[in-house]
Amino acid sequence: MELTQNEKKLLVALAPLGSADAAALAEKMNTRPEAVVQYANLARERGLVEVERDVTRRYRPTEEGLAYVGKGLPERQLFESFGEAIPMRDLQKHPLAKIGIGWMRRKGWITIRDGVVHKTGNAPPGPDEVAFARVGETGEIPADEEGVLDLVKRGLVREEDEVTYTISITPHGRALLAAGLDLREEVGTLTREQIISGAWESLPLRRYDVTKLPRRVYPGKTHPYQRLIDEMRRVLFDMGFAEMSGGVVQSSFWNFDALFQPQDHPAREMQDTFFLAERWPLPEGYERVREMHEHGGDTSSTGWGGRWSAEKAQQCVLRTHTTSLSIQHLAEHREPPVKAFCIGRVYRREAIDPTHLAEFEQLEGIVMDEGVNFRHLLGFLKEFYAKMGFDRVRFRPGYFPYTEPSVEPEVYVEGLGWVELGGAGIFREEVTAPFGIEHPVLAWGLGISRVAMLRLGLRDLRHLYRSDVEWIRETPIYGGGR
Numbered sequence: 001m002e003l004t005q006n007e008k009k010l011l012v013a014l015a016p017l018g019s020a021d022a023a024a025l026a027e028k029m030n031t032r033p034e035a036v037v038q039y040a041n042l043a044r045e046r047g048l049v050e051v052e053r054d055v056t057r058r059y060r061p062t063e064e065g066l067a068y069v070g071k072g073l074p075e076r077q078l079f080e081s082f083g084e085a086i087p088m089r090d091l092q093k094h095p096l097a098k099i100g101i102g103w104m105r106r107k108g109w110i111t112i113r114d115g116v117v118h119k120t121g122n123a124p125p126g127p128d129e130v131a132f133a134r135v136g137e138t139g140e141i142p143a144d145e146e147g148v149l150d151l152v153k154r155g156l157v158r159e160e161d162e163v164t165y166t167i168s169i170t171p172h173g174r175a176l177l178a179a180g181l182d183l184r185e186e187v188g189t190l191t192r193e194q195i196i197s198g199a200w201e202s203l204p205l206r207r208y209d210v211t212k213l214p215r216r217v218y219p220g221k222t223h224p225y226q227r228l229i230d231e232m233r234r235v236l237f238d239m240g241f242a243e244m245s246g247g248v249v250q251s252s253f254w255n256f257d258a259l260f261q262p263q264d265h266p267a268r269e270m271q272d273t274f275f276l277a278e279r280w281p282l283p284e285g286y287e288r289v290r291e292m293h294e295h296g297g298d299t300s301s302t303g304w305g306g307r308w309s310a311e312k313a314q315q316c317v318l319r320t321h322t323t324s325l326s327i328q329h330l331a332e333h334r335e336p337p338v339k340a341f342c343i344g345r346v347y348r349r350e351a352i353d354p355t356h357l358a359e360f361e362q363l364e365g366i367v368m369d370e371g372v373n374f375r376h377l378l379g380f381l382k383e384f385y386a387k388m389g390f391d392r393v394r395f396r397p398g399y400f401p402y403t404e405p406s407v408e409p410e411v412y413v414e415g416l417g418w419v420e421l422g423g424a425g426i427f428r429e430e431v432t433a434p435f436g437i438e439h440p441v442l443a444w445g446l447g448i449s450r451v452a453m454l455r456l457g458l459r460d461l462r463h464l465y466r467s468d469v470e471w472i473r474e475t476p477i478y479g480g481g482r
């Protein structure tokens with residue numbers, strides 16, 4: 001590759017000197033020493049210069065150390081402040097007593113008897129003092145002074161490494177220079193005029209290394225789970241479904257009673273459902289739901305029997321399934337055909353572990369039309385799963401109070417086997433009749449956080465809800481880990 005303009009300038013500056021340190025060259029080239037080192041390293045790779053790195057270690061006094069320069073270490077000053085002996089009480093009045101007494105004892109300069117401090121001798125200076133004395137001469141201590149590390153430990157001096165680079169031109173560099181260099185400024189951006197006039201043809205253009213990898217940037221992007229949810233919505237829109245919406249707070253009436261879930265059903269217990277203090281009024285015509293529960297209304301069903309409590313039905317809950325939206329949607333849309341879905345969060349009082357959370361998302365769907373049947377239902381589910389990338393689907397018999405027949409779809413996942421992904425069925429007459437719905441309703445509710453887990457290759461469901469930026473950055477936009 002051709003020399004950069006900066007390398008050329010470096011050679012020109014260096015040639016008359018033969019060898020120079022980066023700081024001197026920087027001054028000559030009117031740039032920073034770090035830049036010179038960078039150019040020199042490029043030129044070195046081409047064999048044009050040699051670069052020698054030298055580290056000089058110096059020891060300079062800290063702020064505390066500076067206070068003792070010329071006066072001696074605290075223990076020395078203290079030692080000089082009295083004669084053969086001094087009462088401890090008096091010595092303690094000295095401003096350096098606190099630091100000095102300890103060091104005098106450690107160095108064996110004194111003994112203390114009956115509250116009196118006695119000198120043990122004339123306290124010859126140790127290597128630390130010898131080293132410290134050098135500061136007074138040159139402002140620093142040479143690295144080979146024996147006592148210097150003791151002073152570092154005491155925080156009186158600190159290490160400073162000075163790195164110098166010596167750059168020398170090689171014969172190859174000189175030869176190249178002698179052959180002549182194009183020193184015109186390189187052009188990085190062409191102007192319109194340069195292009196029109198054709199001047200660009202003779203300009204020295206800056207070369208770019210197109211093989212170099214650029215720095216990675218992480219632009220904002222949609223969370224992998226949200227992306228999957230968006231993909232599912234697109235699939236359902238493509239299949240001709242409309243989207244239904246509704247709040248996460250629902251009355252027990254819509255969450256349970258309208259779905260013919262008996263009032264003493266275990267799922268309606270405190271340990272399974274989050275109950276709220278709020279109450280909602282019952283909708284007009286709710287009596288038909290009551291009659292259905294108590295004796296089967298005017299259908300051939302016998303209902304659940306017993307007394308149905310309106311009070312219980314008014315109690316609000318955090319929706320335990322999105323089927324609560326399906327029945328409301330149907331109550332408002334009795335005319336066929338109806339094809340609707342929603343994707344929303346539901347809440348259950350579960351013990352939390354890697355595959356169970358108290359909140360998760362469901363994908364709910366209904367199809368109501370003249371003559372739709374069980375085979376259509378299985379077909380819809382198979383097609384949806386196929387579009388989500390699951391080719392092997394099977395259906396196991398299931399039970400839900402609101403559907404008959406009921407199934408539990410499962411998909412086959414390599415390495416995991418058959419994984420249950422929700423429930424489905426045809427709404428019972430006990431559900432549809434009170435709302436005057438006259439055609440069969442295919443219904444399903446699928447746990448999609450499970451789908452996401454499989455698609456994104458996660459072992460822990462909780463990962464979907466964590467703000468793990470690293471994971472979000474590394475998860476590819478397409479393919480989602482499959």
Ligand SMILES: N[C@@H](Cc1ccccc1)C(=O)O
Binds near residue numbers: 320400422423425443
């Ligand atoms: N609501 C059921 C799923 C389901 C929906 C619709 C029909 C049948 C089953 C669940 O939460 O597990």
